Amino acid sequence: xxxxxxxxxxxxxxxxxxxxxxxxxxxxxxxxxxxxxxxxxxxxxxxxxxxxxxxxxxxxxxxxxxxxxxxxxxxxxxxxxxxxxxxxxxxxxxxxxxxxxxxxxxxxxxxxxxxxxxxxxxxxxxxxxxxxxxxxxxxxxxxxxxxxxxxxxxxxxxxxxxxxxxxxxxxxxxxxxxxxxxxxxxxxxxxxxxxxxxxxxxxxxxxxxxxxxxxxxxxxxxxxxxxxxxxxxxxxxxxxxxxxxxxxxxxxxxxxxxxxxxxxxxxxxxxxxxxxxxxxxxxxxxxxxxxxxxxxxxxxxxxxxxxxxxxxxxxxxxx
Amino acid sequence: xxxxxxxxxxxxxxxxxxxxxxxxxxxxxxxxxxxxxxxxxxxxxxxxxxxxxxxxxxxxxxxxxxxxxxxxxxxxxxxxxxxxxxxxxxxxxxxxxxxxxxxxxxxxxxxxxxxxxxxxxxxxxxxxxxxxxxxxxxxxxxxxxxxxxxxxxxxxxxxxxxxxxxxxxxxxxxxxxxxxxxxxxxxxxxxxxxxxxxxxxxxxxxxxxxxxxxxxxxxxxxxxxxxxxxxxxxxxxxxxxxxxxxxxxxxxxxxxxxxxxxxxxxxxxxxxxxxxxxxxxxxxxxx
Numbered sequence: 054x055x056x057x058x059x060x061x062x063x064x065x066x067x068x069x070x071x072x073x074x075x076x077x078x079x080x081x082x083x084x085x086x087x088x089x090x091x092x093x094x095x096x097x098x099x100x101x102x103x104x105x106x107x108x109x110x111x112x113x114x115x116x117x118x119x120x121x122x123x124x125x126x127x128x129x130x131x132x133x134x135x136x137x138x139x140x141x142x143x144x145x146x147x148x149x150x151x152x153x154x155x156x157x158x159x160x161x162x163x164x165x166x167x168x169x170x171x172x173x174x175x176x177x178x179x180x181x182x183x184x185x186x187x188x189x190x191x192x193x194x195x196x197x198x199x200x201x202x203x204x205x206x207x208x209x210x211x212x213x214x215x216x217x218x219x220x221x222x223x224x225x226x227x228x229x230x231x232x233x234x235x236x237x238x239x240x241x242x243x244x245x246x247x248x249x250x251x252x253x254x255x256x257x258x259x260x261x262x263x264x265x266x267x268x269x270x271x272x273x274x275x276x277x278x279x280x281x282x283x284x285x286x287x288x289x290x291x292x293x294x295x296x297x298x299x300x301x302x303x304x305x306x307x308x309x310x311x312x313x314x315x316x317x318x319x320x321x322x323x324x325x326x327x328x329x330x331x332x333x334x335x336x337x338x339x340x341x342x343x344x345x346x347x348x349x350x351x352x353x354x355x356x357x358x359x360x361x362x363x364x365x366x367x368x369x370x371x372x
Numbered sequence: 373x374x375x376x377x378x379x380x381x382x383x384x385x386x387x388x389x390x391x392x393x394x395x396x397x398x399x400x401x402x403x404x405x406x407x408x409x410x411x412x413x414x415x416x417x418x419x420x421x422x423x424x425x426x427x428x429x430x431x432x433x434x435x436x437x438x439x440x441x442x443x444x445x446x447x448x449x450x451x452x453x454x455x456x457x458x459x460x461x462x463x464x465x466x467x468x469x470x471x472x473x474x475x476x477x478x479x480x481x482x483x484x485x486x487x488x489x490x491x492x493x494x495x496x497x498x499x500x501x502x503x504x505x506x507x508x509x510x511x512x513x514x515x516x517x518x519x520x521x522x523x524x525x526x527x528x529x530x531x532x533x534x535x536x537x538x539x540x541x542x543x544x545x546x547x548x549x550x551x552x553x554x555x556x557x558x559x560x561x562x563x564x565x566x567x568x569x570x571x572x573x574x575x576x577x578x579x580x581x582x583x584x585x586x587x588x589x590x591x592x593x594x595x596x597x598x599x600x601x602x603x604x605x606x607x608x609x610x611x612x613x614x615x616x617x618x619x620x621x622x623x624x625x626x627x628x629x630x631x632x633x634x635x636x637x638x639x640x641x642x643x644x645x646x647x648x649x650x651x652x653x654x655x656x657x658x659x
Contacts, residue, residue: 200640209622214626306507310595331515
């Protein structure tokens with residue numbers, strides 16, 4: 054990696070931090086923009102006395118100027134104090150901590166399915182002739198119209214009622230049981246992305262296959278499998294990665310839909326429930342977490358692309 | 373990034389070769405027309421009151437009285453699906469119109485003014501892009517309460533980056549052409565150049581993106597309703613119906629979920645086919 058690439062990456066890091074800062078300000082301002090006084094939301098059904106109002110204002114820092122509120126909120130996020138839930142009156146950290154694991158496992162499981170079947174079918178479509186190409190094209194056309202909630206109810210019907218091979222509710226206990234329980238949720242999340250990634254992979258590889266250096270290598274008699282690994286796939290990978298990165302980083306958010314359908318007590322179902330009950334502090338922290346994951350994963354993808362293909366960081370003449 | 377990539381990878385060869393007379397494209401257009409008719413005239417076509425309880429037995433299969441059967445509360449599923457088309461289909465149209473108008477305005481002014489305006493708007497777009505649409509929608513619901521209004525507003529903002537980046541690129545390419553400089557020398561006003569030349573030039577990619585964006589907006593809004601944060605029962609929004617029918621799946625009565633789910637899939641499939649066609653046209657493949 055040369056200095057130009059390094060400088061580009063440092064610049065990207067600065068941009069990333071600025072984006073995260075601005076996003077955190079935006080998420081924080083949700084509390085200020087919420088109609089109605091948060092004191093009454095926190096007090097719930099009881100009519101607060103002046104002493105209660107003062108106590109609540111102090112506990113939630115509502116009596117401070119806005120920028121102090123922001124600083125104490127973001128400072129708390131860094132020191133592990135994520136604030137207090139409006140609804141449960143317990144620390145947000147205690148609500149989130151036990152739920153992160155299962156969502157991370159679900160996302161990871163989904164990611165494995167996406168990589169294996171999305172990348173796999175895309176490569177097959179690009180390399181195994183017309184019939185395979187057509188089949189994959191038609192299948193992925195349907196796949197791209199199958200959102201998580203539709204696949205979920207199809208699977209629940211088929212497996213819950215008709216076949217009964219996989220559980221359709223809850224997350225189970227223990228890693229193996231977790232994986233068993235998460236199979237259908239992971240499939241429901243993966244279908245749309247598999248179709249999408251398959252299309253992108255196929256397009257990127259087809260674009261590379263007819264490049265001049267590939268034709269030359271073929272003429273020189275270099276084995277096809279080696280050309281594919283060293284030239285076609287490697288050169289197609291930045292294009293696949295750059296489009297897939299953002300899509301897959303969004304999985305953490307979309308996971309809420311599968312968690313809802315299959316009754317999994319993860320981060321997503323907490324987010325949904327908190328939003329339904331107007332528990333703004335919980336929604337803010339989970340949003341910040343998801344945005345951070347999204348931004349960091351995208352940055353990682355950018356770095357990987359820069360390593361594979363240093364030219365990608367060169368300033369474009371027309372962009 | 374081209375429109376084709378945003379629409380899901382390269383435009384398949386199948387679609388690229390397709391002419392306007394392609395039966396697949398005609399079928400997709402007919403499906404969209406039918407869905408639009410249902411969305412507008414659904415309430416007039418419904419044989420029963422969609423919210424009337426026990427117009428038939430509970431969870432009955434399709435019959436001559438109830439074409440799609442009845443749901444867990446004895447309501448007519450066919451009537452509910454017809455009436456539910458309006459929130460399911462018209463709400464995403466609002467998202468497309470709002471995000472396109474805002475995104476196009478930002479994209480064109482970025483390209484036109486450049487410099488500081490371009491820098492600031494690019495930064496704002498970067499921040500919006502960093503927040504997934506679903507997260508922004510959920511945040512909006514936690515602030516303003518359940519219903520379709522908050523998610524429509526949130527998604528309209530979340531979809532701005534795709535449109536504005538697209539428009540900015542197209543507008544910059546057009547502004548770089550020699551004829552624009554020639555017009556300026558002739559003393560044609562900026563406003564005239566902008567509306568007579570720039571806007572028409574960026575319209576094809578905008579149209580292509582709007583078609584594809586409609587499909588995404590529909591899926592996102594249905595997902596939000598499925599989560600219980602969008603349209604509220606007894607509304608027969610398709611996302612709400614799919615979610616409400618879930619318990620009945622396990623008793624062997626899938627109609628309540630499956631019919632609205634099938635409609636969502638068919639609509640999005642038609643949108644995707646049309647989207648690929650419009651994209652080909654916008655990229656100058658077959659005008």
